Each structure stands twice: as structure tokens, then as C-alpha cells.
Amino acid sequence: MKRQVDSAWKDIIEELFYDFLDFFFPDICKDVDFSKGYEFLTQELTKIVKDNNIGKKYIDELVKVFLKDGKETWLLIHIEIQGYKEPNFTQRLYVYNYRLFDKYEKEIVSLVILTDEDKNYKPNKFVQKRWNFKIEIDFPTIKLLDYENRLEELENSNNPFGLVVLVQLISNKVKKDVEKKYNTKLNLIKKLYQKGFAKEKIILVLKFIDWLINLPKDYEQKLELEVQKYEEVVKMPYVMSFERIAEKRGLKEGLKEGLKKGVKRGVVKGVKKGVKKGKIIDKQQTLIRQLFKKFDAISIEEKDLIIKCLDKDKLNNALDEIIFADTKNKVLDCLKDI
Template structure:
């Protein structure tokens, strides 16, 4: 069977932007209990990028740096690593340590490092980094969550209303159906229908539908089957708003048109640009970018517009 393409990195990054508090509540409840969520939180992406270089770390994982406030009133920075890969990375513990000490050294802030591992190796569970010489010892221990462990906690996932329960199910079933397109189709249908059964709001249904659709890639013929099945289901449920398939379909068309213009003008569009464009779900923003792509002088100028659009989208949410 043909292996089915999946996109883990981008949907998880988007989910962390949209549902950060829900992420901490679901995976790290003890940490969640120590944070004063009424004071809000702030993403510190610029600060993180100042100490991390993409060329050094690659693109197989998602990292988020977030400023939160403890209930006692002091400030803390949460460094959240999401590792999505299918093989053991012997450098991961060292990278956790390097990020932690670099951020502490530069900003003199307490850094809490957490890790979510989305790989397929059950035995790989890095939780610390240390070295010792001549009585001098340096070490970092960090809590981890292994997504594979939720295979034996499936009932817990089904009973949870936390959006990350649905995303974990989508992640695990995407991995399990790499060579099974029909199986992935059935799981994708089941998970999307669950969004309605759980009584999510309109906005959450649209957001989570988009993330599941993004993650669980299907061949074009089965994608059409999926769209038809969901449209029929939404029609039967008499949804009083534009259907998820129609909304996502329009977004897909807008993104495809935008990428096509860039390819026509500049021949090759870097994968980074495609990821950024696929991360946009604001119709007016995509429409404006489409107009700008026709006359923009260079890909670098367009990259700046993409960064700005994504930043504005995050602020609105």
C-alpha cells in the first residue's frame, strides 16, 4: 500500500497557539494548577528565536516559549518542546539543556522545560541531561509526556472534552494508518463527527476540524469521499452555519491559488512558505496576500507579509 502523507508539525504548532492553557491542563495538570491563568500568558517567540537557530536544530519539532505567572505572584517562563519524529534522537536531552541554560543566561528568568514526545518508539523516554568531571556535575531533569502511552488510555481520551484529547487521537490514528488509507478515512470521519457529539462551539468545531483535516492527509479520491460524508452528516444535523467542509474547502482553494501565483512568478516556493500559508485560516488575510503576491518584488518581501499576517492572526485569537 502507498504510505499516506501526514502533517504533524504544523497542526501541533497551531494547536499550541490556539489552546495553550488547554494543552498544559491536559498534559501537565500539576503545572497548570500552579499558574495564575487569570493574569493571562504571553508567547515569547522572538525571545526563543534569539537563542535558537533553525540551521542548528532542524524542523522536526515544535518549540514554544511562554511567559506565565505563578499563583504566588512571581513570573516564570515555560519552554515547551514538542518532538515529532519516528526515530530516537540522541541529541534531544542535550538540546533541552542548551535551550534552558541559554534562555536563563540571556534573560535571567526561571525556565521550566517540558516535553511532549510524538514519535513511534515506545522505549525512547529521555528525561534528563547531565555530565560530570572532577566533582563538578551539571544536570537538567524535565517532565515528559509520551503520546503513545494514550493508546492504553483511549477511554480517557474519549471521555475528555479537552481539545487536545481529540488531537492526540488524531495523531495516534494518523501514525497507525500510514499504509492504510481506508482505515485513516474511517478514523478521520469518526473523529470529526465527535466534535459535534461533544457539543463544541461553532468556532472550536471549525478550528479542530481544520487541524484534524490538516494532520490526517488522504489521497484525493478519499478526500472527496470524506468531504461528501461530512457534508451529508452536517446536513442531517441541520447545522445553522456554513459547514466545516465548505469553510475548509474555501481555505484550501485560497491557499492553493496563492501558492500557484508564487510558483508562477518565482518558479520555486520554499516548503517554509507553504507551511506558513497553510497556517493561515483568515479569509480576508488570504485574499489580501493573493493580491499582494501578484505585484510583490521578491519572495523575501512576501515572507515578511506572511510573518505579519500570522502574527495578527495569533493576536486575534
């Protein structure tokens, strides 16, 4: 379970980094020039983190960003997952920070997210002093528990991390009651569908919900049927039930096919097919993002049209058209049969 929660946080931060920064650290987000891109520096951080025992309680992410003033900054993000205090936590932050600075000579800004349930625990500085000598670093700390009185705000947020925080807070309260977990999970999924996010964001938040709120197999099957019914009502197929059920069914069918036709040939063919499909999905997701950025809104019907288009050339034409188009229809017309 711990590994699943780690992966859930790590994946959603890496895939939705702008949303993460905008939700938790908006002042920092305003200074970052996202047009220049950003880079997760996994290898650089791994070289610094030598004590594996420390790493078991925390997720650490190191991200290189460029600021609007032209400078380069590295953000060192620490997320406490285990849910209890570590006596040397602030010391660890200080050590990571100075080791990274010493090795790479880059500006390092440490940021902290705490998921524990101790209202009195909110470390935000490291201090070491003796006589007239003093070392001190302050770091921004976000305590998820502080959002407990802002649940309505989280539900109404247009940022996917509003739901992410809501999921984390609720999952802490429904750990053992299976019936309550089931109802909570179903309600959270419905709230997610009502947001109108792009498909890739929906799937990422779904995975986060799925990993934080585990259900027994019979309840999981019941949930999938209920979600499938709801998808039909809101006209949003292929998101949860398609992605998850088809994935499970496809894996079984793929194994049978592989045994019949030869594992090696089946794997090669599967990889090629997967890569091709992945490129199409990437183009679809890029088009949805670009339309949303340019026109500030995109309807479910418009998303459906994009996701149903599997023609690479049509998607490329639409991506080219968006540069000059003054209406969404001019872009979406590229996807339709003439």
C-alpha cells in the same frame, strides 16, 4: 507532510494553550494565573536557536506566564515530531534552558512531548558529571504512546487535546491504507462534532485531523460530502464543509473577480471585508467562550444564534450584558430582533 504536522501542533498549542496545559500538565496549569494573560515569545526563542539542523526534528515554543503567587515564569515546550530518537536531545534541552536563563535572567521550565513509537525511549533528564562536579536537570516528559491503553478515556475527554492525542496515535497506524485512513478520518470528525465544543475549537481540531490524516483528492471529496450530510443530521452546518469548500470556491471566484475589476482594487476591498468579518467572528467566539465559562454549558442552538448574528452592535450589547446577567437568555435576547 512534516511541515504540515509541525504547523498543526504549533497552531493548536498557540490557539488552545490553556487546554494544552490543562491536559498534559494539570499541576502546572493550576499554578498559572490566566487572568493576567500569557505571551508566546517567538523572537526571544529565535535568538537562542542558531542551529537550524537541530530545529528540523522538533517544535519549540516559549511562553511567558504569570503564576498565582505573583511570579513570572517562562515555559520552554519541546515537541518531538519526527518520530525517532536524537542522541543529543537532552543536551539540547539543557543548552536551550541555560542560554535563555543567561540571556534573559528568567526562570525557565522545560516541558517535553514525545510522539515517537519507541516504548523504551522516554528521556527525562540531562546529567553531566566528573569527579565531584555534577550538572543535572530533570524535565517533565509526556509520551503519547503511554495513552495507547487509554483510548476510551481520550474519546470521552472534554478537553480537545484528548482528540488531538487520539488523532496522533491513530495517524501513526493508518499511514498507508487509504480506505482505513478515510474511515478513520470520518469517524474522528464525527466524534469531534459530538463534543459540543465552540466553533473555533472544532475548526482547530478539524485542521489538526486534516493535516495529520491526508487523503487523495477523490477520497477527500467523498469525505466532504459525507461530512456535509452528517452536519445536516446534527444541525451543525458551516463548520467543515462550509469553511473548507467555500474557502476553495471563494478563492477561485475571487481570482476571477479580481481579473475583471482589477487586482489592486480587488485586494484592497477583500482585505477590508476580511478584517471586518474577522472582527465579527472574534466577537462571536468571545461571546461563546464567556457564556460557557459563566454558565458551564451552551447548546448547539445557542451557538447557532450567536454565529448567525452578524450585527456588531448586537454582539457588543450581548458582551456587555453577560457581566450582569443571571441567565443565558438575558444575554441571547440582545441578539434577537426587537
